[in-house]
Amino acid sequence: MIEETIERMEELTDETIIITTREQYPLMQYYLPLFPSENVIFEPMRRNTAPAIALGSSRFSPEDTMVIVPADHVIRDKENFLKTLRTAIRFAESHESLVTIGITPTHPYTGYGYIERGNVVDENDEVYAVKKFHEKPDYETAQQYFRSGRFLWNSGMFVWRKSVFDSELSENFPDLFSVICEIKDRPEEIEEIYERLPKISIDYGLMERSSRVVTVQGNFYWNDIGSWDAVYDLLIKDKNGNAIEGEFSTREVKNCLLINHTQKKLAISGIDGYILVASSEGTLLCKRGESQEIKEIIV
Template structure:
């Protein structure tokens, strides 16, 4: 049977201070009047039955998800005791779904993407499900690059397989490149952005984990034996203490020989940074602006205003964010260093209340 797994446990630190530990990015209503999480669920509903939509998160966001998604039952929210990267949260979800259904096929979706072109999106996922069933592979969705992006991973296309939407064996994954390498990848023409959306059978994914992350696999299978018993929660907490977290890209996708990629034709954005978010703001005198702002003799700034009037006079290449109790003023070139900044603030006890 087909299941959707939505990953909604991240803290969205790259959009701080709009995104906070108690109100992370997936709950923000920035682009339209619905949260990223709400949009993700609504987008997958035509393909996956509501009772087969699952969310994996951490304990801090459990109640918020119940409130945001009242139609999703409590049993469909998988709770991690701590964040241990994507391979772990997907692995935990895989063993839970496999316990429920030995033929479970998973569509794994981040909760914070922007997608335009719903029909094309669903067509792509349908083709991915077909590849998974016929080839028993691990399928990822690739996006044709439109610019030399340093914030995304890239996928090099291998042999094309016979599919209506262009689909390929994955030749290799390339992690976030510097600007010059990213420019070369665009010119090469054989690379796609790695969207972080995946499709696979739960049993196939776990077998690949057994090959490449055997210790994690052992911990998760210990959990598998206790699912639906009174010891389940306790064993999950114990095993999570022992798991060394790693991303699914580093841990499995870069190593497996079963990886396939579909070249999608819908519009996609990660919204993982202020630069990305700025693409959805209104243009105002050569700047990208939302909220209450006035810009004079200023250019290429991204301004996220609120109740206070933000005036930019004679400035350029800045990100300015008013989130009420925190005002951020940042060089645009520091956009990919927000996690570093948040960690520095976290280490200062006097500032921790602002996270």
């Protein structure tokens, strides 16, 4: 997926920078042997997306346009994707705005945050003001969002000029901005300086606080592989609606995700709409549609 992400971005950008952890760097070297090591930035410890993006921004000049994309997205219809990003880049280059990409929902889904779209803010009807960001909804609320036509899935993709990002960060999250400035002045102390930062997403830390946020609506296929439900959506199903990987013996099993990474065959009977994942580290069983909630019980 990171290979595909880089290939897509090479058609849009002059330079690619990877922000990752030191533990993941060997994987980057393995899968991206030709990627320049000087373009890999290590986050000293995990502090979520706001500190990570701010740290990565230190490699840019004020006049540069930054395009931020996660590496764990499945994107199809590349031409539509590139068209959407080019619209966002053009707008960011000529406006004092933080641009986010909102995805047109294909169904009511509880696993994503939502962007409530406001009025059109450009002459081509392609860019909208952001009225509000909404957390992951329950199913009834997701149905309301879907029917309204005004709500988009929050993709976590952003475009802005470095100077605008710095200005908005200094105004809305001055503690983070000052820490990044400290790191630029004293890079040899990055570990102890970075450790002071809270774990906070770019949505909480900046986007929900700024009054300069707009969205470009994307109509391409997009899937954030952040849950087992998303994995089920991507895999090929059998005639009973089951996506199966590994050794199973089944009877009257329908619409399930079954993954077995152990050496033993598992026997399953009489279930509909469940997720079962078995590995050497443990076993997960939950209803489909609820895999986002497993973080509350896994420690």
